[in-house]
């Protein structure tokens with residue numbers, strides 16, 4: 001089994017280019033199912049989750065051409081709806097979270113869709129109510145077979161409706177939008193997720209002929225059209241990678257430039273890292289992080305301890321809380337990390353505690369971190385990555401730590417970070433891929 005071996009404690013230096021956004025890729029690649037015309041998507045990251053979705057579309061009959069390293073052409077002309085019944089679909093469709101977003105487009109175009117319970121990180125309950133309640137509002141019938149673990153939806157035709165989403169679910173909003181663009185009449189989606197990736201999806205759909213307004217807000221209006229056509233689309237840089245690299249620079253005291261970040265799309269992310277005491281400079285569209293021997297966590301204006309919590313966009317993304325938490329372990333000062341959305345995403349702090357970090361896990365949602373101000377270095381250990389973002393946080397901790405660390409289960413990390421070992425080595429990191437089994441405890 002693949003693992004990373006890291007000899008930490010070395011400052012890094014140089015430039016790094018963020019990959020195309022994983023979570024945007026999963027939305028817009030699903031959207032190619034909405035038309036029989038060609039859709040070309042560029043800046044596609046070469047990562048496990050995206051490659052699995054592309055393979056799944058190929059199995060469904062989509063003509064996929066790999067035009068360049070990061071560019072694909074898709075043409076969903078002859079879709080094999082019988083593939084839904086196959087064991088292969090069950091295994092592949094269930095192996096990633098993003099596969100749920102093929103349901104909306106298939107329902108809209110073919111009047112039916114099935115999907116096995118999707119995978120993704122095990123970070124607490126991950127319900128899908130928003131998706132299926134939304135489809136029901138558009139007139140679809142939904143059933144879940146608990147024996148086969150399959151969700152099925154069908155509708156002879158979809159009809160526009162007023163939909164107040166039960167929560168601002170990211171993939172749920174994307175799915176309902178993709179169903180509504182071909183529904184008859186007007187659909188209004190209120191309490192819609194509105195993060196940049198949803199905006200990108202809407203802009204792409206409009207270029208394909210959809211009529212979506214309210215983009216960027218939580219109130220979307222969609223006038224259904226009969227047919228969509230082809231388009232070209234370029235993915236944004238991955239904002240979670242950008243945040244991860246900011247955290248990496250601070251923890252390892254490195255001077256790093258993150259290239260072409262699309263700063264205006266990063267929302268509150270840079271400000272949160274600034275409140276952690278990290279100095280960031282915008283140079284053109286690059287983020288420059290100088291080498292900082294120390295950084296000090298801000299307090300609230302009244303002097304009380306800072307809380308960093310997640311919230312639906314434009315709030316702070318939950319996917320960067322693990323990174324903020326690891327950054328805090330070496331800051332001066334204290335912070336409360338409050339992970340409101342997911343129930344099991346903070347348990348990885350045990351590993352940081354084993355490395356010497358001062359953290360109290362108050363409950364599954366909240367952890368208090370007492371920063372060590374780099375007076376005490378973390379120490380390298382052997383550990384297993386529980387989920388994608390915790391995995392990268394542990395990787396950052398290991399790069400800052402004294403001595404050798406081994407991180408197992410790196411498949412989790414590679415789900416979302418392209419060639420991370422190669423790119424980190426280019427910055428001077430001592431990281432290599434080894435083949436080893438985790439120690440039995």
Ligand SMILES: CC(=O)N[C@H]1[C@@H](OP(=O)(O)OP(=O)(O)OC[C@H]2O[C@@H](n3ccc(=O)[nH]c3=O)[C@H](O)[C@@H]2O)O[C@H](CO)[C@@H](O)[C@@H]1O
Nearest residue numbers: 023026097098125167168169170171172312318319341342
């Ligand atoms: C493939 C993909 O795109 N995955 C992302 C997507 O997952 P995904 O779309 O699965 O996540 P959702 O937005 O549906 O929900 C995430 C969690 O937050 C809770 N919730 C959500 C909205 C809300 O207003 N209140 C609330 O409590 C949900 O119950 C759930 O536990 O969005 C998540 C939230 O940004 C990210 O962590 C995932 O990386």
Ligand SMILES: C=C(OP(=O)(O)O)C(=O)O
Nearest residue numbers: 097098120121319388389
């Ligand atoms: C939780 C994440 O991914 P997924 O929704 O695919 O599990 C993530 O990208 O942080």
